[in-house]
Amino acid sequence: MAVVAILALDGVLPFELSVPGQIFGKANEVAGRDHYELRVCAAGRRAVTAAGYGGLALSTPWDLDGLTDADTVVIPGHAAFLDEPPAPVLGALRAAAGNGARLASICVGAFTLAATGLLDGHRATTHWHHAAELARRHPAVDVDPAALFVDNGTLITSAGIAAALDLCLHLLRRDLGAAIAAGTARHTVMPLQRDGGQSQYVEHPAPDDPGNTLQPTLHWLESRLRDPLTLDDIARQAAMSVRSLNRHFRAQTGTTPLQWLLRARVRRARELLETTAIPVERIAAETGFGSSAAFRRHFSRHAGVSPQTYRSAFGAPDVTEDAGHPRPTTRP
Template identity: 50%
Template sequence: MSPTVDAQDVAVLALPQALPMEVGMPFQVLTSRTAEHYRVTLCGRRPGPVPTTGGFPVVAQAGLEAVVAADTVIVPAYRTAPEPPPDDVLDALRTAHARGARIMSICVGAFALAAAGLLDGRRATTHWAHADQLAAQYPLVRVDADVLFVDEGDVITSAGVASGIDACLHLVRTDLGAAVANRVARAIVAAPHRDGGQAQFIARDTPTHTASALAATRAWALEHLHEPLTVADLARHARMSARTLARAFDAETGRSPLRWLTAARVDRARDLLERTAWSTDRVAHESGLGTAANMRLHFHRQVGVSPSDYRRTFANAPT
């Protein structure tokens, strides 16, 4: 049985060139099995059509007055980010927050929150491809590109696209409990719970076929991850000293050779967990992580979830 709560007013603020999928997410999540708990309203700067990236408009039912009065305000991604929204939008966000509203962004909607000053001194996230720009444009924001969402209590930011579903389910879980959130997740055929600290599933590292000094060595290493490779092996293949190799790896990947090798092995384990029904012991061996215990340790550090949880979410293996 879910907790007894008053219905909340939720304003979804669609800015020009909003992404339709992300505009629709809060409605889908917050009105599936929980319609009696949330009154969700699509808002714009004023009532009426709002252009989207899909080539069709969405129709705002209300203007910024509904944003100011809402209990929760959600700002989906919009293509004109990182440009700040107009001043009246920023003022509405600040006013809503000052009167106690919970403010949430999906993907690059975080740029609007940052422009309003709501992320100053806070930890926040956005789509990994835009994280560096958010950090550069708003240096007071502590940008974390490695998580699905960040809950700072009265301000929540989520990463790209699908992580908006996770953040919306997090709202339901926070407000109404895990049982209700799980029912909603089943209704929309989503993973019941992906923790906010879970890593964004960024495309795996693949060596580029350029004049990179390490491209050939990295490609070779990826073909031999199941072997007991060491930094000395990488240096020998690259025909460099260990010190020169370390400098080259740092310049090209931002990591030490050992950290890159471990990350590559975890990525291989991810791939095997998705594609095969192999035991965790075999996955650990084939990815070069050695034992299942060692794989769990490094997997959780890098991905933020256990190998078994990852497999349950992503596996295509036969049952």
């Protein structure tokens, strides 16, 4: 059984503290057997959550030594994240890494992880609001303010707050595959993988007309992933000029219309690769890439691996060619 140890520093943010238990504990239920042992570890076996979020007093059976033999150590953010972490905490994290554990930080927990020196020379992320400060304090870390999470194998960092769910589901999918991860995500009422990065959550100026929402246009695009759409096509459907369309998309989604469409196509391709055995060529056609070569190029750039490699890693076992495959999208 794999041990997941969650570090509880004084001032720990309660949501981030609870997410690993929710995801990995629910995964045990979905799988029908205990794959994970969960530990909350705190110095002196006691901690208090951030006062501004309720100030709950915690008592746990596990001291910091519970981190050192864990398979995964999760480091949530805490209120005093800009302070130097206590030496025993840094020692326990370094010992866990030395014993082969993967260390995963949530939000500003990246500051604690970076203080160990283990992130030096690696790409990492944190909440977009604090990314510049992380880069200033730790210049040897390559800070990416746009990513929802960054996976370096045994060092994983995630963005702010809700990205704790993305991180834990990603680790779960790495461990147990897409089927268990998808089942856990459904029970959590959470998509298995959110599309895009933090740029969609960075504060943008409000649209000029608050009543002019892009939601109908986004639904329209989702229903036409197979079609060779142009900017002019999208602008006509949205009843605005191309220039206005680009401005509204930037303001409301943090990206351009064609980039949003590309990500939606990749997201749909991921679903088909995970849940069906239909050929790559057919997936390329059904997701609007036109050719298998174009599909492989775009998919590899966004997912980091080829479609076949992705299917090998995350495809559900024993699927038939059309298992879980809804009817192709058609125009109403």
